[in-house]
Amino acid sequence: MRSGWAEVRYRWLLPLARGGRARGRAYARIVARVERASDPERARVASARIARALSLDPVRAERVYHGCLYSEALEEADSVFFMHRPALDLTLFQFDELPEVPDGARAANVGTIFGTLHFGTPVLGYLALCARLGGGLSIVGRPLDDANPMPESKRTYARAKVRWAEQVAGRPFIATDSAAMAQARDELLAGRSLFTPIDVPGSVARRATTVPVFGEPVRFACGLMTLARLTGATVVPVVAASSPDGIRVRFGQRLDPGGGEDALLGRALGELLRFVRTDPDEWWMWPYLEPAR
């Protein structure tokens, strides 16, 4: 992202979303248009992938790509809107039924790994789920350190968002280093749960595996599935997406950790890709998928 545009986007435009969700939607429309125009090659690659994956004609595939840029920007706007409210208004969230905990996991008192996508509004989904579960849910995320390639203006916004999310959840983010992963294991074994994206590109992790995405083999990080194997935690796929009426949180089937982490990631993503098929323009990762070589 060009630093001049990032500065305008995060320093000047995004704060307008504090004033209401309609303003947030206006922000998302502007950002989607600029982002689409500013990187034609990314647009071409993503649209071609969408067309192949969903058997769409080029015009519809481009609309889906535009929609995924809009979704990512709307997530920022919604976050800013809620960050400047005194409390998270849970009446705006609608939950599908949460899959039951199997007897074995309940008896062992092991937590759940809620695996999500870069889809819709994942952090708000985390906070709403946290409130719904009555706490005991931590989010795992890549640290906002110098190794994270985001522009400084975006990093400033992201740091404020992390502080806010930690305050609302009453729990710090869990990073992805050795100490954090050992802590994540402790959390699961103590009966607490984790919320984490599982569509992380394989190139940012040492443990990665190939999973078909609508027929195309793609590399994804699979470390969190190793934690499921080590602890016996079940995996519940979850997505949250915004609409003018509120935010809907949907779940896939609860998955047993048996059968190896590669297969588990495949099953979890298989569940989540059902949501992508229904709402492909909510998935931000279309431009960033890494085909397996």
Place this chain on the structure above:
Amino acid sequence: MTTLDRVKRVVGEVMRVPDGTLEITARIEDLGESDSLTLAEIATSLDMEFGIRVPSEDMVDARSVGDLAALVERLLRTADSPPAS
């Protein structure tokens, strides 16, 4: 078999180091390809081997095989139940 021998075996299996080649001073991070989940894997294997729960904050401080063996012995002493043999 001593606690140290059992810890060496556990660490060797996780890190895929040939049997009998691990020294007490061997540092975990120097053994083969470790990543962010290696400590969690070793902790889980020690849990199973000794029938204890190895807490993460103690694992992070244990740098070598000898440190791990000392940690396990301390946890065994404070555990309510006797260690698995």
